[in-house]
Amino acid sequence: MPPLTLPALRAPTAASYLFTHVIAVTLALAGLAWWANASGLDLRIAAALFDPALDDFPLRANRWLELIGHRMVLALPIGVALAAVAVAAASYRIPAWRRWRAPALAVAATCLAGQMLVQALKHHTTLPRPYDLDTLGGYTPYPQHWWTWARAKAGGALPSGHAGAGYSMLVLYFAGWSLGRPALRWWGLAVGIAAGLGFSAVRILQGAHFLSQTLWSAALLWLLAALFFYPLIVGGRGGGQA
Numbered sequence: 060m061p062p063l064t065l066p067a068l069r070a071p072t073a074a075s076y077l078f079t080h081v082i083a084v085t086l087a088l089a090g091l092a093w094w095a096n097a098s099g100l101d102l103r104i105a106a107a108l109f110d111p112a113l114d115d116f117p118l119r120a121n122r123w124l125e126l127i128g129h130r131m132v133l134a135l136p137i138g139v140a141l142a143a144v145a146v147a148a149a150s151y152r153i154p155a156w157r158r159w160r161a162p163a164l165a166v167a168a169t170c171l172a173g174q175m176l177v178q179a180l181k182h183h184t185t186l187p188r189p190y191d192l193d194t195l196g197g198y199t200p201y202p203q204h205w206w207t208w209a210r211a212k213a214g215g216a217l218p219s220g221h222a223g224a225g226y227s228m229l230v231l232y233f234a235g236w237s238l239g240r241p242a243l244r245w246w247g248l249a250v251g252i253a254a255g256l257g258f259s260a261v262r263i264l265q266g267a268h269f270l271s272q273t274l275w276s277a278a279l280l281w282l283l284a285a286l287f288f289y290p291l292i293v294g295g296r297g298g299g300q301a
Contacts, residue, residue: 076293080285085278092274096186101269105189108266114196116189116266124261132258133220136170136227143167162234165287169230172287173280177223180279183207187214190266221262222273226255226280233288255280 071079095101110117118124143166150156150163185202189195191214199214207213231247259273 070292070294073293076285076289081282081289085282085285088274088278088281092271092278095274096269096271101271104263104270105192105195105266108264109189109195116196116264118264119190119266121265124265127261132224132261133174135224135254136174139227139230140167140170143170158238161291162237162288165237165284165291166230166234169233169280169284169287170227173223173227173283174220176279176283177218177220177276180218181215181220182210182213184217185212185214186217186269186272188216188267189269191216195266216268217272218276218279219259219262219268219272220276222255222259222268223276223280224254225258226251226277228254229281230284230288233284233292237288237291 108116108118143163146156147160147163147167150160183206185204185207187197187199187202189197191197191199193200202214229248229251231250232244233247235241235243235245235247255273255277259268259270259276262268263270263273
């Protein structure tokens, strides 16, 4: 008697994928970011980390946090994007890698577009870094408006590039899903969340970002990954395996 096997799961419909992954998760993260700012949680966390005696954040110039969490982390999405492009290029010579070509290009597109969009948005949002606020050892008052078209009035901190670099690893979740690799999918989700939270924590401890600024990065990177992987997952060969 042949062994029983589970029936293959269907790929998600366009409507279900758009509602859950493109809209619902993005709005949940954006709502959490908005709440962190509007509720005053941003300022409470920053004030707890600020040392009035030093008139600064004690961990702002910490050597290891500065090296690993500030300088090196931005190389992560660029390195992943370059590796993904290399895989896509090699797939033209290595037949076994052909099924990785489209996911690899989606990974590269997410990582590169994420960093470019983060840098662009920083020039049009007003919320500054905690250590730039006049109440936390800085020079600028808390802004009255969220958005500005004048770059001179921008805070240069929202969304967080370093948190975005960590959350860019969420592409592994979508890559695993598109390839029908459950282990890569769920481990990728864990890695993306851990990297995003870890690098966010470093910059928050240094007084370089508010919590909400890092959560906006999570919302943005998730949205980009969900959009770039949409054609590969909806109706894709491995899209329905969980």
